[in-house]
Amino acid sequence: MNSFGQVFRLTSFGESHGRGIGGVIDGCPAGVEIDLEFIQHELDRRKPGQSKITTQRMESDQVEFLSGIFEGKTQGTPIGFVIWNKDQHSNDYSNLKDVFRPSHADYTYQKKYGSRDHRGGGRSSARETIARVVAGAIAKLLLRQVGISIHAFVYRVGEVELKKSYQELDLSLIDSNIVRCPDAETAERMIARIEEAGRNHDTVGGVIQGVVTGVPVGLGEPVFNKLHADLGHAMLGINAVKGFEYGSGFDGTRLSGSEHNDVFVKTESGIRTKTNHSGGIQGGISNGEDIYFNVAFKPIATLLKEQQTVDKDENETLINPKGRHDPCVLPRAVPIVEAMAALVLADHYLLRKINHL
């Protein structure tokens, strides 16, 4: 399937080395104020060639809207958009036509479809995430109107970890450096780690943390489409993602129940919890506390060095990829994580409106 969401739905199309990437958003209500500069800014945060630590493919990624927006507002009609590809170097992939890059999608696409667009990985390329960032930006604008904000930042690159909780950080500093870690000293070490991977013709993975604030009580469906399940589905659908945890996550399993329970307290702003191991979600439904989660990204597959592989006739052979690749996806994945979270939150916000008088 090429669609995502229940009410606020995105269908994307396009391949990395085809004419372009685009999408259709269905189910966006009328009256969302569209800030085109903001949408373009989100695309600029994702685009390739943005700094020395990303792929050097040079795309301007200017979005062209075809429908659904009039006089600065959504009309409740399908929103169509396209971004044209301009800097494909398809010859870089000529020697990959009949061989499979280890841990990319070449082998599985070939086996599933019997053929594949080998240029730039075709539809398996993360270039498709452009569509998610456009739709996510519109979802963010909708959520902004109802007081919900979403931030993501790079938490770990390889072994270089941010040793602070998100409450101790100034999230307005996320974009103050090229790696998108809101702590200047850790950011420097992360950048050095990515440069080291690049120099060695290798790649490095890590973790992005996401935080959603201003969420009202009651978003999420109680059995299927639990809020955390939909967030996990969204995050695990991003290219190169290997893991998702929310709230206390895997570390929470080390605590006893009495340490882990989020005790309720009555405050001036209503019922709150003393701690937030639940990560703002209980029984699949938001409880009004911050939602926070971690997303794990692998070190990406295409290494600019020789590796063992097989070809499409099942002979063992060697592979030597060329071209422009991200030594680490995390800096560019930050806006993608935010976009996917925004799609889920907007979807559940609208779903609650349908389900309740």
Ligand SMILES: Cc1cc2nc3c(=O)[nH]c(=O)nc-3n(C[C@H](O)[C@H](O)[C@H](O)COP(=O)(O)O)c2cc1C
């Ligand atoms: C922002 C971003 C940039 C990426 N850039 C590259 C890249 O330059 N080279 C590469 O081999 N994979 C890159 N990937 C990862 C591949 O798209 C991904 O590994 C591939 O589709 C196989 O899917 P899987 O890793 O989820 O199994 C990138 C992923 C993201 C999120």
Ligand SMILES: C=C(O[C@@H]1CC(C(=O)O)=C[C@@H](OP(=O)(O)O)[C@H]1O)C(=O)O
């Ligand atoms: C083009 C983008 O990223 C690409 C993602 C990608 C991959 O395998 O996912 C491989 C590279 O593709 P190419 O060889 O065509 O440059 C990246 O540059 C983009 O994100 O816009």
